[in-house]
Amino acid sequence: xxxxxxxxxxxxxxxxxxxxxxxxxxxxxxxxxxxxxxxxxxxxxxxxxxxxxxxxxxxxxxxxxxxxxxxxxxxxxxxxxxxxxxxxxxxxxxxxxxxxxxxxxxxxxxxxxxxxxxxxxxxxxxxxxxxxxxxxxxxxxxxxxxxxxxxxxxxxxxxxxxxxxxxxxxxxxxxxxxxxxxxxxxxxxxxxxxxxxxxxxxxxxxxxxxxxxxxxxxxxxxxxxxxxxxxxxxxxxxxxxxxxxxxxxxxxxxxxxxxxxxxxxxxxxxxxxxxxxxxxxxxxxxxxxxxxxxxxxxxxxxxxxxxxxxxxxxxxxxxxxxxxxxxxxxxxxxxxxxxxxxxxxxxxxxxxxxxxxxxxxxxxxxxxxxxxxxxxxxxxxxxxxxxxxxxxxxxxxxxxxxxxxxxxxxxxxxxxxxxxxxxxxxxxxxxxxxxxxxxxxxxxxxxxxxxxxxxxxxxxxxxxxxxxxxxxxxxxxxx
Numbered sequence: 001x002x003x004x005x006x007x008x009x010x011x012x013x014x015x016x017x018x019x020x021x022x023x024x025x026x027x028x029x030x031x032x033x034x035x036x037x038x039x040x041x042x043x044x045x046x047x048x049x050x051x052x053x054x055x056x057x058x059x060x061x062x063x064x065x066x067x068x069x070x071x072x073x074x075x076x077x078x079x080x081x082x083x084x085x086x087x088x089x090x091x092x093x094x095x096x097x098x099x100x101x102x103x104x105x106x107x108x109x110x111x112x113x114x115x116x117x118x119x120x121x122x123x124x125x126x127x128x129x130x131x132x133x134x135x136x137x138x139x140x141x142x143x144x145x146x147x148x149x150x151x152x153x154x155x156x157x158x159x160x161x162x163x164x165x166x167x168x169x170x171x172x173x174x175x176x177x178x179x180x181x182x183x184x185x186x187x188x189x190x191x192x193x194x195x196x197x198x199x200x201x202x203x204x205x206x207x208x209x210x211x212x213x214x215x216x217x218x219x220x221x222x223x224x225x226x227x228x229x230x231x232x233x234x235x236x237x238x239x240x241x242x243x244x245x246x247x248x249x250x251x252x253x254x255x256x257x258x259x260x261x262x263x264x265x266x267x268x269x270x271x272x273x274x275x276x277x278x279x280x281x282x283x284x285x286x287x288x289x290x291x292x293x294x295x296x297x298x299x300x301x302x303x304x305x306x307x308x309x310x311x312x313x314x315x316x317x318x319x320x321x322x323x324x325x326x327x328x329x330x331x332x333x334x335x336x337x338x339x340x341x342x343x344x345x346x347x348x349x350x351x352x353x354x355x356x357x358x359x360x361x362x363x364x365x366x367x368x369x370x371x372x373x374x375x376x377x378x379x380x381x382x383x384x385x386x387x388x389x390x391x392x393x394x395x396x397x398x399x400x401x402x403x404x405x406x407x408x409x410x411x412x413x414x415x416x417x418x419x420x421x422x423x424x425x426x427x428x429x430x431x432x433x434x435x436x437x438x439x440x441x442x443x444x445x446x447x448x449x450x451x452x453x454x455x456x457x458x459x460x461x462x463x464x465x466x467x468x469x470x471x472x473x474x475x476x477x478x479x
Contacts (some may be wrong), residue, residue, distance in 0.1 A: 002029065010413070012059055012173070014417050027332075031093055033187060039318070040076060043076065051072075056176060067284070075451050077469060078190065079472065082473075082474065083241070086446075089433070092152055092341070096341070097145055097150075097435055105144065118331055124319060128322065128372075129318025137304075138347070139314040140215065143314075145314075146312040153187050154414035156414075157241060158414065162257065162345055165326055166432070167313060168313060172236070174236035176202075179468060180199055180200070189259065195475060197445035204244075207222065209436040209438035213438060216308075223247045223248070224249065225275050226278050227250070231364065246276075251279075251283075254272065254300075260272075260303055274310045285301045288300075301315070330345055346408045347407070349401040349406060349407040350406055357398065360389060360407040364383050366383050383410060414428070414429060418467075429450065430450040446470075450466050451469055
């Protein structure tokens with residue numbers, strides 16, 4: 001099956017640089033060989049049909065795509081991570097979020113890290129995620145980030161690094177869960193003899209985390225707040241609400257009275273204790289944020305400040321999503337925890353700094369440049385793959401607004417064999433594990449592996465043609 005497979009320059013997770021199977025992957029390669037490429041292709045096509053029938057779609061709001069819905073392209077070759085490697089990643093993810101949470105409590109409180117000059121005040125207060133309305137606020141349990149999805153990559157040497165932090169409304173977990181469901185149904189032989197850590201209990205862990213945010217009652221009422229059916233992630237919103245057995249609501253279903261949030265129902269008003277919000281800060285409460293919002297609930301923030309409702313994640317967490325603030329997280333870890341980072345950042349140049357900007361402008365052909373507030377693979381320049389005109393255009397943008405850009409080396413992201421048009425070829429991947437933090441902390445075993453299915457592409461985002469594959473955490477002996 002892999003006779004014609006040629007690993008690219010960098011780190012391939014199935015094969016060494018000399019095209020030899022990695023020792024731990026040999027049993028899986030044997031199982032795939034027994035399955036055969038023809039059967040793999042047949043089952044792959046059937047998996048796509050199954051995902052469509054399950055409704056596992058996302059909406060493209062891009063004008064060129066005419067707002068259509070499609071399944072997230074699914075690749076059947078699993079990605080394997082050893083238990084020992086995963087245990088280290090778990091510790092690193094929890095460490096990072098503890099530091100970020102301490103940072104959020106600080107910048108919306110005493111602001112010691114700003115006064116000590118560890119992070120420039122202007123870098124924080126100029127962030128699009130900064131919410132001065134949250135100054136002085138203390139969320140339930142003292143935690144700001146309850147549901148997080150941090151993006152990890154392996155570089156050309158196989159070293160794990162953090163690429164981005166997603167702390168407001170991280171998405172993708174429904175596809176992470178459905179990928180496993182489809183794999184078990186369509187490729188059961190690949191699981192034989194392998195102890196793959198289960199992920200089916202994610203919804204129960206999520207519900208428990210949300211309930212823990214309302215310590216004032218033993219029977220908290222939890223709802224999931226969605227912008228509605230036209231949101232690109234509406235499938236995930238409805239899926240998670242159904243899996244947790246909670247109501248899926250829109251802003252018009254909620255009302256605030258007497259410093260409480262109430263849900264309208266056929267039986268009258270029901271008190272709500274916890275809101276898992278899947279809408280951005282700006283639209284949560286027109287009385288505090290955007291006055292023209294039709295998606296949120298008037299008076300919600302007043303109830304939140306009164307301690308009568310919990311919101312996950314807390315408003316204001318988006319300041320730590322800023323790609324410029326990302327560059328300071330290793331310093332946050334040292335400042336608040338007195339520890340070195342377990343998982344390092346990708347080396348990052350901050351264009352707001354004169355020296356960094358001069359270097360970036362002189363080396364645009366070699367770097368990846370990112371707009372600090374963009375997502376989904378937009379607002380990027382990948383220097384080695386860009387034209388002279390594109391590079392010149394980005395140079396002008398950087399000079400006009402340096403605060404809006406960071407730059408990083410063009411890394412050789414690790415590759416995993418993937419299936420497309422009947423052939424196997426190496427595709428670049430990243431990984432989004434999900435971390436839940438209520439009274440304790442829990443990390444999903446594995447996460448959503450996103451795949452750059454376009455040959456040679458480094459962009460894994462679904463809106464840019466990316467897909468996904470199942471991620472297995474396994475003992476080395478059962479690979």
